[in-house]
Structures are given as C-alpha cells and as structure tokens.
Amino acid sequence: xxxxxxxxxxxxxxxxxxxxxxxxxxxxxxxxxxxxxxxxxxxxxxxxxxxxxxxxxxxxxxxxxxxxxxxxxxxxxxxxxxxxxxxxxxxxxxxxxxxxxxxxxxxxxxxxxxxxxxxxxxxxxxxxxxxxxxxxxxxxxxxxxxxxxxxxxxxxxxxxxxxxxxxxxxxxxxxxxxxxxxxxxxxxxxxxxxxxxxxxxxxx
Numbered sequence: 001x002x003x004x005x006x007x008x009x010x011x012x013x014x015x016x017x018x019x020x021x022x023x024x025x026x027x028x029x030x031x032x033x034x035x036x037x038x039x040x041x042x043x044x045x046x047x048x049x050x051x052x053x054x055x056x057x058x059x060x061x062x063x064x065x066x067x068x069x070x071x072x073x074x075x076x077x078x079x080x081x082x083x084x085x086x087x088x089x090x091x092x093x094x095x096x097x098x099x100x101x102x103x104x105x106x107x108x109x110x111x112x113x114x115x116x117x118x119x120x121x122x123x124x125x126x127x128x129x130x131x132x133x134x135x136x137x138x139x140x141x142x143x144x145x146x147x148x149x150x151x152x153x154x155x156x157x158x159x160x161x162x163x164x165x166x167x168x169x170x171x172x173x174x175x176x177x178x179x180x181x182x183x184x185x186x187x188x189x190x191x192x193x194x195x196x197x198x199x200x201x202x203x204x
Contacts, residue, residue: 010170010171011170011171011175012170012171013150013153014086014151016151016154016155018175018176019148019151019176021177021183022084022176022178023144023200024187025084025178025179026140028182028192028194030137035101035137036099037134038107038110039098039134039143040100040114040130041095041097042059042129042130043093043126043128043130044056044094044096045122046094046172052087052095052172056087056098056121057174059118060083063110066110066113067079067081070109071103076103080180081179081181082100082101082182083098083100085178086148086168087173087175088168088169092169093169099140099144114132141200145160145200148176149164149168153165
C-alpha cells in the first residue's frame with residue numbers, strides 16, 4: 001500500500017486554480033460517462049499526529065483499493081476513482097464535502113463501507129460522522145459551487161459564488177482537489193474543452 005504523504009501547510013481559502021479545476025472536472029466527469037452521483041460529508045478529527053487532510057487521503061486510498069477489487073471481481077471494466085472534494089473547518093469543525101462517482105450497483109456497498117473506512121483512518125467513527133445523498137444531475141453545478149464556497153474572496157465574482165461564499169476556517173494539508181482521472185492532464189490528453197462560463201453563471 002502506498003505511503004500517505006503528510007502535509008501540514010495551512011490555508012484559509014481554496015485558491016483560484018483549484019476552484020477552476022473543480023468546475024471543469026464536474027463537466028469532464030459527464031463527458032467521460034462517469035457523472036458524480038453521490039455527495040458525501042465526513043466529519044473528521046484533526047490531530048497533530050494526523051491532520052484531517054491526511055485522514056481523508058487514507059479514506060480515498062481505501063476507496064481506490066475497494067473500487068478496483070470490486071470491479072475486477074465482477075469482471076467489469078476497471079475505471080479510475082472519479083471525484084472532487086473540499087475540506088472545511090468553520091469554527092474548528094473539520095469535515096470534507098466529497099462528490100464522487102460510484103459505479104452502478106456498488107452504491108449501497110460504498111455507503112456501508114464509509115463508516116468502516118473512517119474508523120480505520122482516524123480511530124473512531126462517531127454518530128452522524130457520515131452522511132451520503134444521491135446527486136441530482138440537474139443540481140450538480142450548484143453542488144460544486146457549494147463545495148468551493150471557501151474560495152479565495154478575490155475570485156468570488158469571477159466564479160459566480162456570491163450566493164455561496166463564506167469563510168471556511170483554517171485547514172492544514174491539501175484543502176481541495178479533483179481525482180487524477182478528472183485533472184488537467186487527463187482533460188488535456190483528450191482535448192476536452194470546458195463549458196462556457198455562462199453555464200456556471202446560471203447554476204445559482
């Protein structure tokens with residue numbers, strides 16, 4: 001199992017590039033036929049020994065291992081993990097907003113495994129630490145705006161976040177991102193052209 005890189009670099013906001021990448025990733029997920037279909041909120045414990053970001057990195061690794069195993073076991077085509085996320089800590093309450101694609105037929109098992117993954121990653125899973133909802137595709141852009149509501153205030157108008165933006169506290173480690181399958185390199189490799197900004201302006 002790969003070693004989880006530990007970073008304690010603190011940030012107060014999501015930077016412009018990451019927010020932009022998240023918006024483009026949402027459209028690209030649809031383009032490749034792996035639309036984000038589950039919205040997960042995990043309450044995380046931030047410790048000196050392991051930041052909330054490190055805990056979530058461990059959970060993503062468990063998800064990646066499980067996904068490969070389940071698809072291979074069923075003889076289905078393997079696919080890379082597909083997701084966007086942002087960690088927040090308003091009033092010191094650390095949690096992650098995670099929009100993820102789970103292949104058809106595996107959604108219920110994914111839901112059942114989340115508490116187990118969380119407990120293994122941070123030592124405990126308390127009541128109400130895991131919340132999962134299906135994503136309506138008509139609302140996925142609105143959800144993405146909610147997920148990046150902690151964007152650098154300088155770019156709130158640029159990303160049409162006026163109805164969503166709010167400070168989301170101090171986070172140590174990687175604050176937000178997209179899966180490699182939705183990243184810049186993957187999009188560029190197939191010549192993906194992002195949707196025009198007007199489609200995001202309307203997602204209010």
